Amino acid sequence: MRRLPWIPWLPVVLTAVAAVVILVLDPPMRDLQAALARESANRSGVGVSYWFSWFGGVAPGSYSLLVPPLTSAVGSLQLLCLATVLVAALSYPVSRTAAHPTLMMWAVSLAAVLNMFSGRVTFAVGAAVAMVGLWVFQRGRPVIGAVLLVVAGLASALVPAFAGIIALPFLFFRSYRSRALWWALAGAALGVLAPSFLFGAPGVQPYVWTTLVWSLVIGAGATAALWRPAHTRVLPARWIAPLAMAAAVVLFIIPTGVGANLSRFFYLVLPCVVLFWSLRSPKVLALLLSPALVYALFVALYDQVTVADTDEEFRYTPLTEQLDTLVDEGRIDNHRVELVDTGTHAGSHLLTESVPLARGWENQSDMRYNPVFYERDALDAASYGTWLADNAVAYVAVAADPIRQQQDEADLVGSGLPYLTERWSNPDWTLYEVTDPTTIVPAPLQLVSSSPSEMVVDVPQDAVNRPHQIRIRPNRYLTATRDDGQAAPTAATGPTGAAAATGATRSTAPTKPPEACIAGGEDTDWATMTFPAPGRYTLTGQFSVSALFDPPVDACP
Numbered sequence: 001m002r003r004l005p006w007i008p009w010l011p012v013v014l015t016a017v018a019a020v021v022i023l024v025l026d027p028p029m030r031d032l033q034a035a036l037a038r039e040s041a042n043r044s045g046v047g048v049s050y051w052f053s054w055f056g057g058v059a060p061g062s063y064s065l066l067v068p069p070l071t072s073a074v075g076s077l078q079l080l081c082l083a084t085v086l087v088a089a090l091s092y093p094v095s096r097t098a099a100h101p102t103l104m105m106w107a108v109s110l111a112a113v114l115n116m117f118s119g120r121v122t123f124a125v126g127a128a129v130a131m132v133g134l135w136v137f138q139r140g141r142p143v144i145g146a147v148l149l150v151v152a153g154l155a156s157a158l159v160p161a162f163a164g165i166i167a168l169p170f171l172f173f174r175s176y177r178s179r180a181l182w183w184a185l186a187g188a189a190l191g192v193l194a195p196s197f198l199f200g201a202p203g204v205q206p207y208v209w210t211t212l213v214w215s216l217v218i219g220a221g222a223t224a225a226l227w228r229p230a231h232t233r234v235l236p237a238r239w240i241a242p243l244a245m246a247a248a249v250v251l252f253i254i255p256t257g258v259g260a261n262l263s264r265f266f267y268l269v270l271p272c273v274v275l276f277w278s279l280r281s282p283k284v285l286a287l288l289l290s291p292a293l294v295y296a297l298f299v300a301l302y303d304q305v306t307v308a309d310t311d312e313e314f315r316y317t318p319l320t321e322q323l324d325t326l327v328d329e330g331r332i333d334n335h336r337v338e339l340v341d342t343g344t345h346a347g348s349h350l351l352t353e354s355v356p357l358a359r360g361w362e363n364q365s366d367m368r369y370n371p372v373f374y375e376r377d378a379l380d381a382a383s384y385g386t387w388l389a390d391n392a393v394a395y396v397a398v399a400a401d402p403i404r405q406q407q408d409e410a411d412l413v414g415s416g417l418p419y420l421t422e423r424w425s426n427p428d429w430t431l432y433e434v435t436d437p438t439t440i441v442p443a444p445l446q447l448v449s450s451s452p453s454e455m456v457v458d459v460p461q462d463a464v465n466r467p468h469q470i471r472i473r474p475n476r477y478l479t480a481t482r483d484d485g486q487a488a489p490t491a492a493t494g495p496t497g498a499a500a501a502t503g504a505t506r507s508t509a510p511t512k513p514p515e516a517c518i519a520g521g522e523d524t525d526w527a528t529m530t531f532p533a534p535g536r537y538t539l540t541g542q543f544s545v546s547a548l549f550d551p552p553v554d555a556c557p
Contacts, residue, residue, distance in 0.1 A: 011109035015088035019081035029119030037349040039071035045453040049477035050541025053352040054360030057473040062199035065154040083124035087112040090131040104275040111268040117300040126156030142180040146187030153191025160191025169239035203368025205259025218266040219245040221288040237277040267296040335394030358391040394437040454540040474520030474527040482535040517556035530556035
């Protein structure tokens, strides 16, 4: 019987069906909240350089350079589903030269669907771009393929990193070195390094030992599938899994921004690699790759089950209404809100439209800026009070069923703290007010307005030419420019010069508006600003090539 022509496309069809189901049901997904928050920020005018709503200020480009504007155009969930279907569709041409083409199509499609169930938009977009790049490489266009790997890195730096793990073993076999290999390695390296070069290295991503164990078990099965020369089409392929296992151990020992994210290579990517090169029988491969399938299903189901009972809009609307009232009353002006969130992390998205948050949904930034929540025995009443003051927190909102990572904080707040007063509650939330909270912008400076994309500050004459600590994170692209129409004084006719004293006529030549000196590097908690003249200054992120090469200022002159 002739095989029906649509059978090879069945994985793609089922992937499209799964995407439609996700679009219709729109289930809560924790990782999707990060994309939704940045989608909202992009629509509010936040570019890639600086966003004031999370962690006292972060660079959205460090998360992804491409995804926020794309989600702003088409929507986060829609982009996730489109990228997932594209990955599955590209699995057909890419797998035609595989040892097990049909099985590889199923593996790629399943990996894309499970990633979609976890809501990882950036990884889906990066994978889609990389799949196009792989197809281009197979068609003998290595330069274009390398460029696409770099583009994939601007969506998710993990994707070219994974491509590099696959390509690197081929470098150590002289007969496999080729122009295409060098381009692939160059594209992977640039894809990984470009985001770090543009926006700095991320903080540490948690990496628990159970994740490491699962990665090593999956890696061992992949090694067994490829190790013997008779079981693989190309000898370098047998070193891919051992290299990944070594990387997993190193990253477990040495904290980095990758951390547990490396596990995605093992349970999503490595099975596809094995099916491309392994000559073992499908039954043996099913046994050897079963740990990857089990763990991938566990991760996807865990991401769904842990948030399945949460109705985002219903639970967050009363809290948002309370915060909006406080904003209207001026009670949160010049302050932030600490959110002890639910399992969905949806508050990191929904509340930023009302108030700036002291934290957000980004593990690397949280571990970098808020170690008190991660160091053993560091969190107590005294340290928590210090942290609230340091982060200019005026209110603390605690969910009735907080996410596991914030349970200790919820218990501490619920035990009763002398500097917190309960102001409102319902079955889902309790809102506490902080006694005498610290301000973001200190006197005599005056905060005029703030939004996700900028802060406007008035600087009086008596605040000029002396440092002021403003509780926002220093960043290479952060600028503070006077925008009140006043001309910048020249060195000869400045406010303390002879012309100022005698009323002499100044030059009317156009000059660049004065900018504040901003001191503080990546390891500094808060920015220190020195303003050269009185007036109204706008603090915002301005991407510039010169800022890439200018070293951070430790202290203003």
